Amino acid sequence: MSGTSWRSLLPGRDDVAALPRTWRGDLLxxxxxxxxxxxxxxxxxxxxxxxxxxxxxxxxxxxxxxxxxxxxxxxxxxxxxxxxxxxxxxxxxxxxxxxxxxxxxxxxxxxxxxxxxxxxxxxxxxxxxxxxxxxxxxxxxxxxxxxxxxxxxxxxxxxxxxxxxxxxxxxxxxxxxxxxxxxxxxxxxxxxxxxxxxxxxxxxxxxxxxxxxxxxxxxxxxxxxxxxxxxxxxxxxxxxxxxxxxxxxxxxxxxxxxxxxxxxxxxxxxxxxxxxxxxxxxxxxxxxxxxxxxxxxxxxxxxxxxxxxxxxxxxxxxxxxxxxxxxxxxxxxxxxxxxxxxxxxxxxxxxxxxxxxxxxxxxxxxxxxxxxxxxxxxxxxxxxxxxxxxxxxxxxxxxxxxxxxxLALRAVSRAAGVHREELPGDPVPGDERIALLRIDGALFFGTADRVLERVARVHGVRVVILRMSQIRVLDATGAQVLGEVVAALERRNVTVLIKGAQRHHLGLLEHAGTLAALADDRHLVDRLDEAVSRARALVADDVAQPDGAPGSVGA
Incomplete structure (x- = not known):
C-alpha cells in the first residue's frame, strides 16, 4: 500500500475544514x-x-x-x-x-x-x-x-x-x-x-x-x-x-x-x-x-x-x-x-x-x-x-x-437462452441447412449444460453459427461445455462457426479447448456477414459432392 493510501486512512485537514462555520451547530x-x-x-x-x-x-x-x-x-x-x-x-x-x-x-x-x-x-x-x-x-x-x-x-x-x-x-x-x-x-x-x-x-x-x-x-x-x-x-x-x-x-x-x-x-x-x-x-x-x-x-x-x-x-x-x-x-x-x-x-x-x-x-x-x-x-x-x-x-x-x-444465479440462469434466428439478407438455396443460434445472457456453471443442450439437439443442418456477442458472462465451465458441444457436432459432420466471441473471452475459450474443437481456424469470425458467407460456401460444397459423402450427413 502506497504512502498516499495510508494517509487516506488517517485524520487529515479536511476533517476540521468546516469547523469555523459549523462549530456552534455541532456543539448543539x-x-x-x-x-x-x-x-x-x-x-x-x-x-x-x-x-x-x-x-x-x-x-x-x-x-x-x-x-x-x-x-x-x-x-x-x-x-x-x-x-x-x-x-x-x-x-x-x-x-x-x-x-x-x-x-x-x-x-x-x-x-x-x-x-x-x-x-x-x-x-x-x-x-x-x-x-x-x-x-x-x-x-x-x-x-x-x-x-x-x-x-x-x-x-x-x-x-x-x-x-x-x-x-x-x-x-x-x-x-x-x-x-x-x-x-x-x-x-x-x-x-x-x-x-x-x-x-x-x-x-x-x-x-x-x-x-x-x-x-x-x-x-x-x-x-x-x-x-x-x-x-x-x-x-x-x-x-x-x-x-x-x-x-x-x-x-x-x-x-x-x-x-x-x-x-x-x-x-x-x-x-x-x-x-x-x-x-x-x-x-x-x-x-x-x-x-x-x-x-x-x-x-x-x-x-x-x-x-x-x-x-x-x-x-x-x-x-x-x-x-x-x-x-x-x-x-x-x-x-x-x-x-x-x-x-x-x-x-x-x-x-x-x-x-x-x-x-x-x-x-x-x-x-x-x-x-x-x-x-x-x-x-x-x-x-x-x-x-x-x-x-x-x-x-x-x-x-x-x-x-x-x-436466487441470483437462478434468475441469471433463467435469463440465459438460445434463440434461432433467420439468416440476414435474401434467402438462397441451402439456407435451410444453416442454423444461426444466438446465445444470450451468461454462460457459466449454472447455465452451461441447459443452454448448450439446446445447441447439441439441433438436427437436419450442415452448419451451425453460434452468435456469442451477447454473452456477458463466461466462466471456465461454460467454455469447457461449449468445447464439448462443438466437438460433438463436428463428429456428426456438422460444422460449427463461432461468431463475435468477445476479446476478453478468447483466452478462456482457448485454454478450455473450445477453439481447438473447431474444424478450421477460420471458423472463428468477427462479423455476421462473414460467418453467413462461409456457411453458405460450406453448404454449396457439400451439395456438389457425390451422394454418400460424409458432408451430406446432417442428422
Whole structure:
C-alpha cells in the first residue's frame, strides 16, 4: 500500500475544514445526541451482561476515538442493540472477564479489514437480508428485556432470548412482578406520548427520570443499576492466554463482522440523508476497530456505528466530527457529576426504553415493501429474520447471503437462452441447412449444460453459427461445455462457426479447448456477414459432392 493510501486512512485537514462555520451547530447537535445516548448506553450495557458501566464507557471512549479516526463526519458510535445480541451469549459462556479480550481481538480484526480495503464489501448484502436482520435484532432486543420487565435482574445465561422470556413470565411472582411491569409500561407510554408535548427533551430521559422518582417515592425494591464509578476506569491490558484466545477466536470474528457491517450500513444510510459529502468505508473500519481497541482497554464493549444516534445527530444539524466528540464529553460529564443519581435508575425503566427502541426499529412500510417486492425477496426477508431470532445473528447473514446468491444465479440462469434466428439478407438455396443460434445472457456453471443442450439437439443442418456477442458472462465451465458441444457436432459432420466471441473471452475459450474443437481456424469470425458467407460456401460444397459423402450427413 502506497504512502498516499495510508494517509487516506488517517485524520487529515479536511476533517476540521468546516469547523469555523459549523462549530456552534455541532456543539448543539452533540448535546442533543448525548442526552439521547445516555439511557441507551446504560441499557445496552446492562442487557449485554457487561453492566451499565461498560455501556457508558463504550459510549465515551469509543465515541471519541471513532469520531476522530472514522471515515464519516457525522457517524456516532457506541454500544448498540445488535452488538448486545451477539455479545450477551459470549459473556454468558465465558464470563465478564472475557469482555476486554474479545473486544480487543474484534478491534484488531476490524482494523485489519480496513487496511485490507474490504469496506465496500458491505454493499454486497442484499436489501431483504438487511431488513430481515434488523427485524430479527429488534425482536431479540425486545425479548431480552422481558425478564427485567417482570422483576428479574437478567435472563438465564446461555438461553435463547425467546426461551428466557417465556421462562421469566412463567416463573414470575406476580404479587411483586407487577411493580416492574408497571414501570416498563409507564416508560413506554411516556416515550410514545412525550414527542407530542415537545421534542426539545428526549422522551427517554423524561421517562427514566419520572420512573426513578416514582420508584424512590413509593419505596419499591425493584432492581436498580447500582453503584457506578465517578469517572472512567484506568486503562489496562488484559492477560492473554493461548487457550483463552483460541476459545474466543470464533466470537471475535462474529463480533468483528457485525461491527463492520453495522457501522458501514449506518454510515451509508446517514450520508444518504445529508449533504456533508461521502464517507470513506475503509477508514470507517479502521476508526471503528481503533474505537473497540480503546474501549476494551478501558473495560468497555465492542463499538459500532449507531444508526439511531447518528440519525439524531443528522437531524440536529451536525456537520463535522465535533458533534460526535461533544456527545461523548456530555456523557463523561454525567458520569463525573451524577453517577450517584444514575445508580438509582430502575432496570425496568431501561427495559422499557429498549422495548420502545426495539419497536421503533421495525418500520411497517419497509416490511410491506420488502414482502411485496417479489416472492424470493419475501422468502429471504422472513428466513433471515427467523434465523436471527432462533439460531444466530451471524449465521442469519451468512445463510441469507448464500440463499440470495442462489436466487441470483437462478434468475441469471433463467435469463440465459438460445434463440434461432433467420439468416440476414435474401434467402438462397441451402439456407435451410444453416442454423444461426444466438446465445444470450451468461454462460457459466449454472447455465452451461441447459443452454448448450439446446445447441447439441439441433438436427437436419450442415452448419451451425453460434452468435456469442451477447454473452456477458463466461466462466471456465461454460467454455469447457461449449468445447464439448462443438466437438460433438463436428463428429456428426456438422460444422460449427463461432461468431463475435468477445476479446476478453478468447483466452478462456482457448485454454478450455473450445477453439481447438473447431474444424478450421477460420471458423472463428468477427462479423455476421462473414460467418453467413462461409456457411453458405460450406453448404454449396457439400451439395456438389457425390451422394454418400460424409458432408451430406446432417442428422
Amino acid at each position: 447537535a452533540g448535546l442533543s445526541v448525548g442526552v439521547v445516548a445516555l439511557p441507551l448506553a446504560l441499557a445496552f450495557g446492562v442487557s449485554s451482561g457487561a453492566g451499565a458501566e461498560a455501556g457508558i464507557v463504550t459510549a465515551i471512549v469509543a465515541g471519541i476515538v471513532a469520531a476522530v479516526f472514522g471515515g464519516s463526519h457525522i457517524q456516532v458510535s457506541g454500544p448498540t442493540g445488535a452488538m448486545v445480541v451477539v455479545l450477551a451469549p459470549v459473556l454468558a459462556a465465558h464470563g465478564v472477564s472475557a469482555l476486554a479480550i474479545v473486544t480487543l481481538m474484534a478491534g484488531v480484526l476490524v482494523v485489519v479489514a480496513g487496511l485490507a480495503r474490504l469496506g465496500r464489501l458491505v454493499g454486497l448484502i442484499p436489501w431483504p437480508v438487511i431488513e430481515g436482520f434488523t427485524v430479527g435484532i429488534a425482536i431479540i432486543i425486545f425479548l431480552q428485556q422481558v425478564p427485567a420487565a417482570v422483576g428479574f435482574a437478567a435472563g438465564e445465561s446461555g438461553v435463547k432470548a425467546w426461551r428466557a422470556a417465556v421462562d421469566a413470565v412463567l416463573a414470575a411472582d406476580w404479587s411483586v412482578a407487577w411493580h416492574s411491569l408497571a414501570v416498563v409500561v409507564a416508560v413506554i407510554v411516556l416515550m410514545r406520548v412525550w414527542p407530542r408535548v415537545t421534542t426539545a427533551v428526549p422522551g427517554a430521559i423524561v421517562a427514566i427520570v419520572l420512573a426513578t422518582v416514582g420508584v424512590v417515592v413509593v419505596g419499591s425494591t425493584i432492581p436498580t443499576i447500582g453503584v457506578l464509578p465517578a469517572g472512567l476506569p484506568a486503562p489496562a491490558i488484559p492477560a492473554l492466554g493461548l487457550e483463552t484466545v483460541r476459545a474466543l477466536a470464533g466470537p471475535a470474528v462474529a463480533i468483528a463482522a457485525l461491527a463492520a457491517i453495522e457501522s458501514l450500513l449506518s454510515a451509508r444510510v446517514a450520508h444518504s440523508y445529508t449533504d456533508v459529502g461521502g464517507y470513506d468505508a475503509d477508514r470507517e473500519l479502521v476508526g471503528q476497530g481503533l474505537a473497540s481497541l480503546a474501549s476494551g482497554l478501558f473495560g468497555g464493549m465492542p463499538a459500532t456505528g449507531a444508526i439511531a444516534r447518528t440519525a439524531v445527530n443528522v437531524r440536529a444539524g451536525a456537520r463535522t466530527r465535533l458533534a460526535a466528540v461533544t456527545h461523548a464529553l456530555v456523557l463523561l460529564a454525567v458520569v463525573v457529576a451524577a453517577s450517584g443519581l444514575v445508580a438509582r435508575i430502575p432496570l425496568a425503566a431501561l427495559s422499557g426504553v429498549l422495548m420502545a427502541t426495539a419497536v421503533s426499529m421495525v418500520r411497517p412500510s419497509v416490511v410491506r415493501s420488502v414482502v411485496k417486492a417479489s416472492r424470493p425477496d419475501a422468502l429471504l426477508f422472513l428466513m433471515t429474520a427467523l434465523i436471527t431470532v432462533s439460531v444466530d445473528l451471524i449465521y442469519a447473514i451468512v445463510i441469507g447471503m448464500a440463499v440470495a446468491a442462489l
